[in-house]
Amino acid sequence: xxxxxxxxxxxxxxxxxxxxxxxxxxxxxxxxxxxxxxxxxxxxxxxxxxxxxxxxxxxxxxxxxxxxxxxxxxxxxxxxxxxxxxxxxxxxxxxxxxxxxxxxxxxxxxxxxxxxxxxxxxxxxx
Numbered sequence: 001x002x003x004x005x006x007x008x009x010x011x012x013x014x015x016x017x018x019x020x021x022x023x024x025x026x027x028x029x030x031x032x033x034x035x036x037x038x039x040x041x042x043x044x045x046x047x048x049x050x051x052x053x054x055x056x057x058x059x060x061x062x063x064x065x066x067x068x069x070x071x072x073x074x075x076x077x078x079x080x081x082x083x084x085x086x087x088x089x090x091x092x093x094x095x096x097x098x099x100x101x102x103x104x105x106x107x108x109x110x111x112x113x114x115x116x117x118x119x120x121x122x123x124x125x126x
Contacts, residue, residue, distance in 0.1 A: 002026050002115040004096050009120030012086055016124070020081040022096030022117055030054070030074040033099050036081050037110055038092035038122075045095070047108035051079065059107050063089075086124045093119040 008020040022034070035050040049070040050059045058070050067086075072079040079096060097113035106112045 002028075002032075002098060004098060004115055004117035006094065006096050006117040006120040009094060009122045011123045011125065013126055014087050014124055016086050017082070017084045018086065018122060020083070020094055020096075020120060020122075022079045022081075024077045024079075024098060024115075026077075029077040029098075031100060032115075033102065033107070034070075034072060034079040035097045035099070035107065035113060036070060036079075037095045037097060038090075039095070039119075040089075040092040043092075045110055047110070048094070049081065050107045057104075059104070061108070083122070086122075088124050091122060091124050093121050095119045 003025040004022055006022045012018055030053050033052050036048040037045050038048050039045040048061050051070045051072055055072050067084050069082040096117045098115040099113040102112045
């Protein structure tokens with residue numbers, strides 16, 4: 001069973017930046033596509049971004065494109081989410097997730113992911 005642990009959340013003012021990290025257990029991390037999702041209060045969980053196992057391909061939701069960057073370090077079993085130019089609408093609990101299969105077409109679907117972290121809160125407020 002793979003365990004995912006997120007960190008790096010917190011409170012930031014509009015226009016600020018945060019970097020989230022997600023560390024995975026086990027020795028097959030490089031075979032997983034890793035995704036980030038977020039859930040704002042009272043809303044469904046939304047896809048944010050995903051990165052393939054080698055890091056060669058990345059995918060973003062339209063509302064974060066140009067502001068957020070996903071990356072990974074397979075030697076450290078870690079995936080990162082660099083978030084810049086944050087705004088209050090980015091306030092949510094952010095989750096990392098991992099999957100071992102699937103296609104590009106289903107990258108955004110949370111039911112395609114096998115493993116989930118516990119989430120980390122990001123609050124953007126002045």
